[in-house]
Amino acid sequence: MDFIKVIGFKKSFGTKQVHSGVNLSIQKGECLGLIGGSGAGKSVILRSLIGLEKPDEGRVVFDGKDITDYTEDELVNIRKRVAYVFQGGALFDSMNVYENLAYPLREHTKLGEPEISEKVLTKLKELGLEGNDKVYPAELSGGMQKRVGLARAIIMEPEVILYDEPTAGLDPFNTVKIQEMISRLKATGVTSILVTHDMPSAFAVCDRIAMLAKGKIGAVGTRAELDASPGGIIHKFINGEQL
Ligand SMILES: Nc1ncnc2c1ncn2[C@@H]1O[C@H](COP(=O)(O)OP(=O)(O)OP(=O)(O)O)[C@@H](O)[C@H]1O
Ligand SMILES: [Mg+2]
Known part of the structure; x- marks a missing residue:
């Protein structure tokens, strides 16, 4: 069963449409890597999973419950189960x-x-x-x-951990420390989403990788599945090609 689900997620800021129908499913115990260019809307998706952002259209489902229209009070119980590792550290x-x-x-x-x-x-x-x-x-x-x-x-x-670029700007030692921690937590059954530009970390710890591009999930799959489509959007992204 899908543990976390984003369905037809659309969101605009001002006149700029960032998400034009994002569909994403995360299984219990899985680590899903979420990649994509700067400004693609990765952090907004993460924030929406704990109700810090609401889609203009679409649904967010957490453990079988549609939390899209949850009030702040109702979200408290969701947020207790989820840890958010902020892009900036937020100490x-x-x-x-x-x-x-x-x-x-x-x-x-x-x-x-x-x-x-x-x-x-x-x-x-x-x-x-x-x-x-x-x-x-x-x-x-x-x-x-x-x-x-x-x-x-x-x-x-927490049962779920949302990591927003936890290794950005880190040296190899610190990067490996964080990778080890993510892997150790995953081994205890934690479900996680790892937003990152750090492909070695994504491949080291994630079961599947999803790529957000042009407002949608352009590709999603295991490393083996992605390797089987060498001309695919994820390979283009990793190789720095124009998408
Ligand atoms: N609260 C907000 N008000 C206005 N615009 C916003 C807001 N939050 C996000 N945006 C815009 O939505 C787009 C996606 O932002 P988001 O932070 O999700 O990108 P990202 O994929 O996480 O990028 P990065 O890799 O640089 O962290 C950006 O163009 C950003 O300017
Ligand atoms: Mg971000």
């Missing part, structure tokens, strides 16, 4: 790393400080960030900020 600058990670646990759980501390320090260790708990975001490198952002997103143990 709280006035809080140190420990407080950034503890924040969602304090807001949304009844855990006591010893359990919070254990969870936070474990997550930092998993992402190679041990010893950085007292540091403020501004003192961290971009790569470390991204890893802290990821740690904070997954600390609530």
Whole structure:
């Protein structure tokens, strides 16, 4: 069964139509890579999956429920199940790393400080960030900020993770760290969507890749399926050809 579904998604900003009928299905436990040129509308699709954007036309279905017209109150229960790893990291600058990670646990759980501390320090260790708990975001490198952002997103143990360019601008070491984390989470049964321009990461961790181009999904398939159509839109995109 399709776990998450986007059906006939259309959206314009001003006079510019960005999506002209996007259809996309994500299976439970799958990692789907979503690629496409800058401005193609990838982030808008991700945001729509947790109701931060609404389509002008079309539907968004989450775990069998049509959430398109959900109110903010109704969306709370969806958002609890989904982590969004923002393109920019979105850390709280006035809080140190420990407080950034503890924040969602304090807001949304009844855990006591010893359990919070254990969870936070474990997550930092998993992402190679041990010893950085007292540091403020501004003192961290971009790569470390991204890893802290990821740690904070997954600390609530979400069922679904939406990654918006988690490896953009990272060096190979940090890129591999993030890839490993995505793979490890997938192995625990997490369903994920990875928006990226980083094709090695997409091929390393995704079960299927979908490409958004000209307002629609231009192609979707496994690596083997895509390799079987070497003249296809995804190969053209990867090779930097005009689409
Ligand atoms: N809130 C908004 N108001 C006006 N225009 C918007 C808004 N959000 C997105 N857009 C426009 O919609 C288009 C798609 O934006 P989106 O951020 O989804 O692109 P993207 O595929 O994620 O690009 P990138 O790879 O650069 O992150 C862009 O042209 C953008 O300017
Ligand atoms: Mg984007």
